[in-house]
Amino acid sequence: MANPALTLLQDLSSIEDPKLIEWDWISDNFWEDIVPAIQGHIFLSFVSVAIALMISLPTGVLVSRYRKAYPPVTFVTGLLYSIPSLALFGILISVPGITIGPTPVIIALVAYSLLILIRNTVAGLDAVPAETIDAARGMGLTNRQILFRVELPLALPVIVAGIRIATVTIIGIATIGAYIAGGGLGKMIFDGINRSFPTMIITGAVLATALAIIADLSLLGLERYLRPWARRRKT
Amino acid sequence: MIEFRQVSKTYPGSDNPVVRDLSFEVPEGEICVLVGPSGCGKTTTMRMVNRLIEITEGEILIDGEPNTAMSATRLRRKIGYAIQQIGLFPHRTIADNIGTVPHLLGWNKGRIRDRVDELLELVGLSPEEYRDRYPAELSGGQQQRVGVARALAADPPIMLMDEPFGAVDPITRERLQDEFLRIQEDIKKTIVFVTHDIDEAIKMGNKIAILKQGGILAQYDTPETILAYPNSEFVASFVGTDRILKRLSLVRVGDIRLEPANGEAEDLPRIDGNLSVRDALSEIIGSGSTKGVVERDGEKGLLTIDTIEKLSRARDDSRG
Amino acid sequence: MSGILDVFRRPDFFELLWQHILLSAAALLIAVAIALPVALAIRNTSLGAALAVNIGNIGRAVPSLAILALCQPFLGFGFDTALVALTALAIPPILINTSTGLREVRRDIIDAARGMGLSGSQVLSRIQLPIAAPVIFAGIRTSAVQVVASATLATFIGGGGLGELIVEGTQLNNTTILLAGSFSVAVLAILTEVGFGALEMAMTPKGLKIAQKRGR
Numbered sequence: 001m002a003n004p005a006l007t008l009l010q011d012l013s014s015i016e017d018p019k020l021i022e023w024d025w026i027s028d029n030f031w032e033d034i035v036p037a038i039q040g041h042i043f044l045s046f047v048s049v050a051i052a053l054m055i056s057l058p059t060g061v062l063v064s065r066y067r068k069a070y071p072p073v074t075f076v077t078g079l080l081y082s083i084p085s086l087a088l089f090g091i092l093i094s095v096p097g098i099t100i101g102p103t104p105v106i107i108a109l110v111a112y113s114l115l116i117l118i119r120n121t122v123a124g125l126d127a128v129p130a131e132t133i134d135a136a137r138g139m140g141l142t143n144r145q146i147l148f149r150v151e152l153p154l155a156l157p158v159i160v161a162g163i164r165i166a167t168v169t170i171i172g173i174a175t176i177g178a179y180i181a182g183g184g185l186g187k188m189i190f191d192g193i194n195r196s197f198p199t200m201i202i203t204g205a206v207l208a209t210a211l212a213i214i215a216d217l218s219l220l221g222l223e224r225y226l227r228p229w230a231r232r233r234k235t
Numbered sequence: 236m237i238e239f240r241q242v243s244k245t246y247p248g249s250d251n252p253v254v255r256d257l258s259f260e261v262p263e264g265e266i267c268v269l270v271g272p273s274g275c276g277k278t279t280t281m282r283m284v285n286r287l288i289e290i291t292e293g294e295i296l297i298d299g300e301p302n303t304a305m306s307a308t309r310l311r312r313k314i315g316y317a318i319q320q321i322g323l324f325p326h327r328t329i330a331d332n333i334g335t336v337p338h339l340l341g342w343n344k345g346r347i348r349d350r351v352d353e354l355l356e357l358v359g360l361s362p363e364e365y366r367d368r369y370p371a372e373l374s375g376g377q378q379q380r381v382g383v384a385r386a387l388a389a390d391p392p393i394m395l396m397d398e399p400f401g402a403v404d405p406i407t408r409e410r411l412q413d414e415f416l417r418i419q420e421d422i423k424k425t426i427v428f429v430t431h432d433i434d435e436a437i438k439m440g441n442k443i444a445i446l447k448q449g450g451i452l453a454q455y456d457t458p459e460t461i462l463a464y465p466n467s468e469f470v471a472s473f474v475g476t477d478r479i480l481k482r483l484s485l486v487r488v489g490d491i492r493l494e495p496a497n498g499e500a501e502d503l504p505r506i507d508g509n510l511s512v513r514d515a516l517s518e519i520i521g522s523g524s525t526k527g528v529v530e531r532d533g534e535k536g537l538l539t540i541d542t543i544e545k546l547s548r549a550r551d552d553s554r555g
Numbered sequence: 556m557s558g559i560l561d562v563f564r565r566p567d568f569f570e571l572l573w574q575h576i577l578l579s580a581a582a583l584l585i586a587v588a589i590a591l592p593v594a595l596a597i598r599n600t601s602l603g604a605a606l607a608v609n610i611g612n613i614g615r616a617v618p619s620l621a622i623l624a625l626c627q628p629f630l631g632f633g634f635d636t637a638l639v640a641l642t643a644l645a646i647p648p649i650l651i652n653t654s655t656g657l658r659e660v661r662r663d664i665i666d667a668a669r670g671m672g673l674s675g676s677q678v679l680s681r682i683q684l685p686i687a688a689p690v691i692f693a694g695i696r697t698s699a700v701q702v703v704a705s706a707t708l709a710t711f712i713g714g715g716g717l718g719e720l721i722v723e724g725t726q727l728n729n730t731t732i733l734l735a736g737s738f739s740v741a742v743l744a745i746l747t748e749v750g751f752g753a754l755e756m757a758m759t760p761k762g763l764k765i766a767q768k769r770g771r
Contacts, residue, residue, distance in 0.1 A: 082748050083741040084704035090721045090737035094730045172618030176708065180725070189624045193711055198628035205621035216616040287670055312672035322667025326685045326760035336671055371766035385671075395670070 022199045033188070038207060041184035044102060044174045045215075048109035049167050056114055057159075060121025061147065070122065077115035085112070085173045089180050105177030112173060113166035120162025124155030157227040164219035171212040175204075185211070237261040237284060237393065237425060242293035244279055244450070252291070253279050254450030261442070263392075264423040268440035270430055272473070276450030277429045281395050284427060285314045297393065312336055315386035315394035315424070319401040321378050323370040329355075329381055330366040336389040354384040357418060376407040383415065387422070397429045412438060433474055437462070437481060445470055459485060463548070479547050484513035488529055491546060493536030496528050503528045506538055516543055562720070562735035574634070574715035575743065579702045582638055586645030586698060591691075594653035595679070607654040614647030619705040627712045637706070637714025644705055645698045652694025656687030689759040696751035703747045707740050717743065 026034065063070045080088075085108060092104035128151050136150045152159075178186025185208040192200030237260070244254040254276040261267040269277040282288040284295055286307040295302045302310055323332050333354055334347045342350070352362040358380040370378055379400060386394055400411045416439065419426070430436055436443050437458045445453040445461065447469060454461055454470045462482035465471040475481065489508030496503075504522040506515045506529045515538060519527045529536045562568060597603025623640040630636040660683050668678045684691075710718035717740045724733025759767075 079745070082700065082745045083737075084707045084744050086707045086718055086721050087737035087740040087744075090724065090733045091741075093725075094734050094737075168616045172616075172620070175618045175620040186620060189620060190711070193624060193627060201624050201628055205618075205625045209617045209621045212616040212618055213613060216612070282670075285670060287666070308672050308674045310672075311670060314672075316667065316670035318663060318667055318670070320661075320663035322661070322663040322665075324664060324668070324682060324686075324762075325766050326762040328762070335673075339672060339677075369762035369765045371762065371769050 021202055025199050026203060034203065034207070037183070037185045037188055037204070038211070041171070041174055041186075041208065041211065044105060044109070044177065044182060044184050045167065045170050048106050048170050048174070049113065049163065051106065052110045052113040052117055052166060052170075053163070055110065056117035057121060059114075060118045061125065063118065064122045064125040073118060074115070077111075077118060080111040081115040085176045086179070088112075089177065093180055100180040102177075102182050104180060105174065105182035108177070109170045109173060113170055116162050116166050116169070117159075120158050120165075121155070124158030124162075125151055127158060128154045157223055160219060160223045160226060164216060164223060167219060168212050168216050171208065171215055175208045236263045236298055237267075237427065238296040239280075240294050240296065242280070242283065242295060243291050244276070244283060244288065245291045252450060254283070256293070257450065257452055258293075259444055259452060259455045261425055261427060263425050265441035266419065266426040266428050266439055267442045267444060268428045268430060268436040269444050269446060270433055270436040271446035271453075272448060273431070274448050275446035277431075277446050278397055280446070280450070281397055281427050281429050284393075284395055285311045285316060287311075312339055312389065313391050313393070315389075315391045315396075317382050317386040317394070317396045317399040319398035321382040321399075321402065323378055323381060323385075325370050327369075328366065329360075329368050329370070329373070332370070332381060333385045333388050335385065336391075340389055350388060351384075354387055357387070358384045359414060360384075375403045376411065379403055379407075379411060383411075387424075392425060394424045394426045396426060398431070399428075400435075401430075408435075415439075434481070437474075437485065445473060458482075480513050480516075483516060483543065483547060484511045486512045486546065488512055488515045488538060489531055491542075493529060493538055493542065496535040496537035505530065512543055512546060516540070558731035559735045559738065562732055563739070568720075568739075571715060571717050571719055572739065572743075575703075575706050575709075575717045575740075578634065578637055578641060578709055578714060578716055579699070579706045579747075582641035582645050582702050582706075583695070583699050585638075585642045586649055586702075587695060589642075590646045590649035591653055594650055594657070598654065598657045604654055604658060607650050611647040611651030611654075614644075614650075617644075619644055619701070620708055620711075623705070623708050623712055623714075632713030634709075634714050636712055637709035637716075640712075641702050641705055641709070645702045648694045648697040648701065649691075650694075652697070653687070653691050656690030656694075657683055659690070660686045685760050686763065689755060689763060692751070692755040692758045696748070696755055699751045700744060700748050703744050704740075 175186035188204030506527040707718035720736025
């Protein structure tokens with residue numbers, strides 16, 4: 001006859017709470033779930049940053065030339081930036097024609113980063129000394145050449161600083177995009193919460209954080225590299 | 236009266252003192268200028284008087300009492316402090332800035348207000364116009380005047396001034412220097428004044444302390460004596476190879492004894508009695524002659540290059 | 556449109572609104588109560604400044620959903636868990652700005668203040684803090700907006716708030732409720748930005764405003 005104590009113990013262990021991190025699950029699902037989630041997240045972020053740059057760089061250049069346009073541009077992008085992400089997602093998927101999925105997420109991510117990218121582009125261009133531009137013009141460079149060979153390279157550190165902040169913000173908000181089927185590491189977080197499965201939550205959250213920090217530090221390194229005079233400054 | 240007794244300062248972790256065994260006295264009511272090349276410890280020395288930097292060895296006595304006899308904060312409220320970048324508080328009005336120490340000392344509002352107005356007048360700024368302004372609204376020269384007014388506010392017997400006119404252009408600086416010397420004639424404060432500019436030192440100082448690298452006192456004397464009798468190669472080169480001419484710039488033509496100019500007066504250059512001997516020399520030589528005529532109280536005196544040369548070699552403390 | 560107004564008239568709307576505001580305000584206040592004293596305590600040490608800036612920078616990079624989600628396995632669901640997470644989110648901007656703001660007060664101003672005889676605490680309270688005030692309040696403003704936005708996500712760990720309307724609208728496929736939730740959160744966030752912006756202006760000493768205008 002089976003030992004009643006042992007049976008009781010076995011019953012109890014089968015209903016115990018899941019451990020905080022089940023490494024088995026991680027290794028089992030690494031290639032099926034975790035890696036695609038990381039890839040999806042990176043893809044989402046990268047595409048958003050790229051599109052945002054394609055919009056913000058020309059806009060920034062234009063606005064730095066025609067300053068009257070700057071306040072309204074700042075107002076609109078600032079307004080977009082103020083809207084909390086989940087709310088913006090909600091508004092976007094209410095628009096007929098936009099369904100849940102990566103599209104509204106990318107639209108929102110781009111909208112969020114416009115303010116900082118445009119602002120930093122303008123600030124970077126403003127910081128180029130007037131004498132330098134004057135000298136370039138005196139040497140016979142056309143306006144176009146001045147922009148691409150003098151102004152933008154000199155403005156680069158400040159622009160990259162803006163890209164850094166935008167990228168980190170985008171990686172963070174992309175996690176929320178999973179709620180409207182945007183994919184990425186946020187999906188693991190939401191699934192983990194819904195299934196009361198801490199391992200998924202922790203894995204998703206830690207990886208998203210790690211991704212953000214890695215991006216932050218790499219771009220910080222790039223920023224420092226582009227700014228040799230700041231590297232040597234004592235803090 | 237301020238007395239330095241074998242004062243030394245060595246920073247922890249360093250072997251070399253920045254100020255070495257300094258001993259000298261600043262007589263009451265006089266301006267003592269600390270001057271020397273970069274790294275000679277002049278600013279450090281000044282800041283040891285109000286204990287912004289603490290002495291490693293020796294002591295500083297103020298009117299016979301060591302400056303450690305009371306808390307540093309209390310000590311500083313009795314010493315006027317004016318620095319090169321001025322350090323006006325940007326978030327306070329000019330009146331509040333000037334009234335800082337009186338306020339700390341507990342003066343009542345009316346007394347502070349009167350004192351602020353008095354000081355603004357003294358430094359040449361109209362009280363009605365300036366007392367409610369903010370530092371950012373003032374020019375560099377005006378800010379520097381406010382800095383001096385602020386240092387004088389509680390009427391301290393002693394003042395420390397570190398390149399107080401340094402942040403403005405040379406023309407404004409000269410004007411501020413002249414005005415300050417005029418104020419000092421009335422208020423007669425005991426002042427330790429730091430500068431790197433030997434010309435400013437000569438102009439402002441009753442006594443000059445020339446410091447060498449490493450905080451060593453090279454010479455401590457009146458400007459005239461240092462210019463006429465530098466005690467070392469270092470001092471001679473620091474005051475400049477034109478030191479004889481510098482010395483001549485300290486004396487006014489109208490103050491020296493001259494031979495009467497009889498008859499020779501006609502084609503000689505006229506020298507104004509208010510010119511310095513140095514400028515007079517320049518005029519005389521420039522006119523191609525070796526003499527000039529000085530008109531004074533209706534009498535004509537003869538100023539010859541010979542006279543000037545004798546003057547340059549005399550040991551004279553006409554400003555002492 | 557009228558449908559959206561109906562949502563606002565729901566009895567639970569004000570309850571959710573109140574939860575959202577309470578959660579945000581509490582998190583902000585606690586964060587200020589923690590970050591300000593810490594920044595003050597470490598202001599004179601260079602190690603402290605480096606630490607503040609680094610913690611702050613890393614804190615800014617962490618996704619808000621990640622912090623909220625990470626608290627859940629350890630602290631469970633509910634208002635308190637959300638409060639802890641949001642407080643953690645609110646600390647970095649205040650810490651960085653207070654630390655930097657104090658450090659950036661011009662050295663000659665502090666030297667003049669000490670040299671004139673202000674004690675250490677007088678220099679801090681009468682000179683450094685007023686001059687650093689705009690920067691400090693800018694940090695509080697950044698923090699406030701971030702907290703109000705992130706409080707939307709509190710719904711996912713049972714913290715309540717206006718995010719629940721957005722979730723409800725999404726799950727029921729009801730655009731009206733969805734938009735009502737989204738708009739109310741957006742308006743709240745914008746009001747926070749504007750309100751704290753005004754506070755920042757109010758806390759900037761007049762002399763500093765003049766200096767800013769003249770580019771000094």
